[in-house]
Amino acid sequence: MDNLKDVYIDQLQDLYSANRQALRVVDELAKAATSTALHAALERGVAGIKDGEQNLEKLIRAKDANPNAEHCKGMEGLVREAKAHALNAEFGMDAARDAVIITQYQRMAHYAIAGYGCAAAFAKQLGFDDDAATLRGMLDAAYSGDKTLSEIAEQTVNKRAA
Template sequence: MKTLADAFEHTLKDIYYAENAITKALPKVIKKVSHKQLKEGLKEHLEETKDQIKKLDEVFKSLGKKPSGEKCDAIEGLIKETDSVLEEAEGDEALHAAVIGCCQAIEHYEIARYGTLREWADVLGKNKAHDLLTEILDQEKAANSKLTHMAVSSVNEAA
């Protein structure tokens, strides 16, 4: 990477890979949890993530690039950690609290990436990309907020 545009494209490929990896990992988590609100929230977020991939396709198109991913070690690690929690947690209450924690770690990563990408798009004058990335960033922040509310309103105390 020699320029901000190079960094932007590299990071865009990174988050594209991450979102696709999340769509493959979430069904396993959804299947494992029994907390109704958590299960429904994860199902909704899976659909939202699929929509975000479509928005990322539009970002690539706006740049004149073909959508593609580049292996993201960070998301691989976060998914691996989530898989460990699914295997190690004993009791539904602890599992639900730990899953929310894992999901929030993923959301925080996404928020960081989308925030960076959005600002880079602005500096690079990529208005369409900026608008789409802002939409996704807002969705990620809302998802994180829902997880926090769920954790503090019912899940954590039950655990």
């Protein structure tokens, strides 16, 4: 990578890979959730991840790059953790599983927040104003999903799990 544009494209490709990996496990987390509010929030998360994947593909292709040129090892690890701790573990109560589902989803969301924030800053610096606006929208959506899951945890799930 020779310059910020190269770094920017690399980060978009990494985010694209992260979204593709997260999509499958978030769908599984939604199906495993027993809280109605959590299930609905995760279903919205799945839709948001799909939108993000499509937006990232457009941004990458507009720069004459291949969306599939990177494999995100960070999200690979987060997906593996989500499967191990939320999907494959044994739980004595459903609310405890829901609490872990929230934990694992938020870890993935925070990874996305960091990536979108950096990519938006790079786009702004490079004068890619439309890209920056798209990425800020994706960043806002990730923040919103994270906030919603925190509210569900604090208002219902954690109380039931306690």
